[in-house]
Amino acid sequence: MSKDIKDxxxxxxxxxxxxxxxxxxxxRGNLFSIEKRCKWRGISxxxxxxxxxxxxxxxxxxxxxxxxxxxxxxxxxxxxxQFKAESLREAAEAxxxxxxVCAGYQLLGHYYKPYQGPEFKGASILDLYTExxxxxxxxxxxxxxxxxxxxxxxxxxxxxxxxxxxLGPKAQPLGxxxxxxxxxxKDSGEGAIYKxxxxxxxxxxxxxxxxxxxxxxIQRALERRYGKFDLLPLDDTxxxxxxxxxxxxxxEFKGTMSAIEATPWSR
Numbered sequence: 402m403s404k405d406i407k408d409x410x411x412x413x414x415x416x417x418x419x420x421x422x423x424x425x426x427x428x429r430g431n432l433f434s435i436e437k438r439c440k441w442r443g444i445s446x447x448x449x450x451x452x453x454x455x456x457x458x459x460x461x462x463x464x465x466x467x468x469x470x471x472x473x474x475x476x477x478x479x480x481x482x483q484f485k486a487e488s489l490r491e492a493a494e495a496x497x498x499x500x501x502v503c504a505g506y507q508l509l510g511h512y513y514k515p516y517q518g519p520e521f522k523g524a525s526i527l528d529l530y531t532e533x534x535x536x537x538x539x540x541x542x543x544x545x546x547x548x549x550x551x552x553x554x555x556x557x558x559x560x561x562x563x564x565x566x567x568l569g570p571k572a573q574p575l576g577x578x579x580x581x582x583x584x585x586x587k588d589s590g591e592g593a594i595y596k597x598x599x600x601x602x603x604x605x606x607x608x609x610x611x612x613x614x615x616x617x618x619i620q621r622a623l624e625r626r627y628g629k630f631d632l633l634p635l636d637d638t639x640x641x642x643x644x645x646x647x648x649x650x651x652x653e654f655k656g657t658m659s660a661i662e663a664t665p666w667s668r
Contacts, residue, residue: 409443411627414618417461419470419478420504426561428468428502430606434615442633444623453481459492463622467505469604472515475504479521482508484525493526496499498622499598501580502607506592506600507531507564507579516563527593527600528569537563542581542603543651544591550620554613555579557647558603559593566602568593575601580655597621610643 405414415434435448451457458466470478482489484528489509493499499509509526516533546557558577565585568574574584575592583591584602599618601607608615616632623632 406441406443408445411623412445412447413439413623414461414463415446415448415456415458416451417448418451418463418465418467419453419474421454422474423468423470423478425469425471425506426503426559426604427606428581428604431468431500431502431608434606434608434612435619438612438615438635439619441517441635446620453477454484456485456488459485459488459497460497462492463626464481464493464618465489465497465499467499467501467508469503469505471504472518472521475508475513476521478504479508479513479523483522484523486526489524490526493596493598496597496621496625498618498625499526499600500618501527501598501600503562503602503604507566507583508536509598509600510566510593513564520564524576526598528571529593529600530569531564531565531566534563534565537561538582538586538602540657541654542583542591543579543645543648543653544576544581544583544603545579546576547613548617551617554611555644555648555650556601556611556614557644558601558605558607558610559647560602561604562602566593571595575599580651582616597625605647610640610647611630612637612640612644632667 501509510523510529513521513531519631539561542560547553572593574590
């Protein structure tokens with residue numbers, strides 16, 4: 402820690418689910434972004450990698466990450482997740498913060514049914530289900546997201562999925578699609594939220610070019626342990642430039658979709 406950064410004494414405890422099994426499309430960058438933005442504010446981070454056959458008490462964490470994977474890895478995670486599901490649900494109900502991306506997002510729902518092959522059971526934390534389609538959604542994406550604590554923001558990144566996700570009444574969309582295809586290409590919603598559980602299809606990775614979301618996750622995660630406080634503002638000139646460039650791409654590619662067909666091993 403730099404000498405000019407005051408140590409807050411706060412520690413963000415992170416549980417990283419399946420870090421080697423599920424971390425495609427540079428999703429590990431989400432963890433790096435959280436760690437850096439905490440360090441720059443004098444907030445320490447402790448990261449526990451959580452692998453297959455490990456079932457900790459998930460309520461001890463402030464933030465839980467689960468990222469993307471192809472169907473072969475996702476099948477392994479789905480089977481193992483059933484041993485972790487009860488503790489994960491307890492953590493969600495206790496307002497632990499989650500960030501789930503793509504396959505991780507799908508596995509927090511009730512089930513994922515690939516375009517070919519058997520159904521993968523999820524943890525039923527998010528009220529949603531996913532069924533594989535015959536064509537992939539692959540394009541730059543932008544969302545309009547509104548939260549009572551920070552107002553309306555734009556989320557940007559890249560989606561690459563064949564799954565079509567449909568939300569039930571207990572989940573709300575993360576945002577409204579401005580460009581891209583979102584959950585299913587039909588209802589203009591992308592991602593899902595329940596309590597402090599966030600799910601999205603956005604890769605990129607999503608957090609480095611969306612510092613406002615990174616800070617929202619950090620804020621909510623830490624307030625559960627430490628109560629209300631204000632995060633130290635950071636100079637986000639570089640991050641905002643990346644955000645604006647990604648938004649420009651999303652709007653330029655609006656309405657386009659890859660013609661690549663789904664395959665049995667692709668989520």
